[in-house]
Amino acid sequence: MPWLMENWGNPSSAYGMGRSARRAIEEAREQVAKLVGAGPEQVVFTSGATEASNSAIHSAIFNQPHKRHIVTSAVEHSAVLNYCKYLGRYHPVEVTRLPVSTSGLLDLAQLVDSIREDTAMVSLMWGNNETGVVWPIPEITEICRDKQTLFHTDAVQAVGKLPVSVQEAGVDYLSLSGHKFGGPKGVGALILKNTDTFLPMLHGGKQENGRRGGTENVAAIAGLGVAAEIAARIQPDNWAVIEKLRDHLENRVLGLHAGAIVNGSQSERLPNTSNIYLPGIDADALVTMLDQRGICISSGSACMESAITPSHVILAMSGSYDRANESIRISLGLETTEQEISDFVEALSESIDLLS
Ligand code: PLP
Secondary structure, eight states: OHHHHTOOOOTTSSSHHHHHHHHHHHHHHHHHHHHTTOOGGGEEEESSHHHHHHHHHHHHHHHOTTOOEEEEETTSOHHHHHHHHHHHHHSSOEEEEEOOOTTSOOOHHHHHHHOOTTEEEEEOOSBOTTTOBBOOHHHHHHHHHHTTOEEEEEOTTTBTTBOOOHHHHOOSEEEEEGGGTTSOSSOEEEEESSGGGOOOSSOSSOHHHHTSOSOOOHHHHHHHHHHHHHHHHOOHHHHHHHHHHHHHHHHHHHHHSTTOEETTTTSOBOTTEEEEEOTTOOHHHHHHHHHHTTOOOBSSOTTTGGGTOOOHHHHHHHOOHHHHHTEEEEEOOTTOOHHHHHHHHHHHHHHHHHHO
C-alpha cells in the first residue's frame, strides 16, 4: 500500500520519491533472489510467470538462430505450451511434447533421445499445477548439460513449497509467480543462471538493467518481495503438516466414492495439491455445486477454465476423456485446518450423492 498511496514516485526518476521506489525494487530483488538461491543480478521482474516463461523460450530461440527445436512436455502450463504453439505456427520452429506415464512422470531416456543438435531449449516444469507431481530437476539439468542444451523450468508451483535453489539445481532459467506463494497477482520473475543468455522480449526503456522495457509495477514488486521473505522463513515442517492433512483428505474422499483414484499418487508430489478422479461424476458440475457452498476447487487449470475443455494434464496421463472430465483438483494452503477438511468432505459427499 505505501507504494500506491504515499510513495508513488517513478523508480527511474532522480527525485527522492523515485529513489525510494527504486530502493523498494532492489530490496524485493534481494528477497526474491534469496528465496530461490540466486544473486539479485539474476532476477528479472516480469508481469507474471507467463511472461517469464515466454521470455525464457524467446531468448533461447532468438539468441540461437541455428537451433530451431524445442523440447517440452504434454502437461506444461499453457504459459509454455501456447508460446511453443505460437512459435511452431509463426516461425520455423519444431516442438516436441514429451508424453507422461499414468503416474505423471517423464521417461528420462525418452528425454535424452528427443534432444537434437538443433534443440535450442528444454522446458519442463518443476511441479505440476494440476496434480502436484514433481519432476527430478537436477537429473534433467544434468541431461541438458550433457547435451549442451539450455534448460528452463517453470517452477511456479514449487517455489515457496519446496526448497528451490537455482544455484544447486543448475537450471539456466526459472520462472516464478507472486500469487502462488502469497504475493500479488500480475507479478513474477525470471531467474537467469547466466545473464548473457537473456534476450529481452519487451523493448523500450532501460528498466530491469535493459532486460525489460516499461515502468516497473513498484507496489506489486514490493509485495512479491515481502511474500518471498515470508516464504523463505517457512520450514519444510510446516508443509509436512499440510501434506498429512492432504493425505487425510484423500483417504476420506477415496472412501466416499467407489472407484475413486488419486491422480499421480504414485509419484513424488507437492505437499498441498490433490487431484482426484471420481468416476461418473462431472467435475464441472461438482465445482459449481461446491462453489455455491463457498468451497473453491477446480476441474483443471484456472487458465484453461474458460475453454471448458477437459484437463490436458489428466488426458495426457490417462488417455481418457472421461477421466479428464471427472477429476477434481483441490489445493490446500498453509492455513488449511482439519475442520475445513471435514467440512469439505461432508459437502463433497452430499454433492456426489446429488450427482450420482
Ligand atoms: N505456470 C504454472 C505452473 C502455473 O500454475 C501458472 C499459474 O497458474 C502459470 C505458469 C502462469 O502464471 P501467471 O498467472 O503469473 O502468468
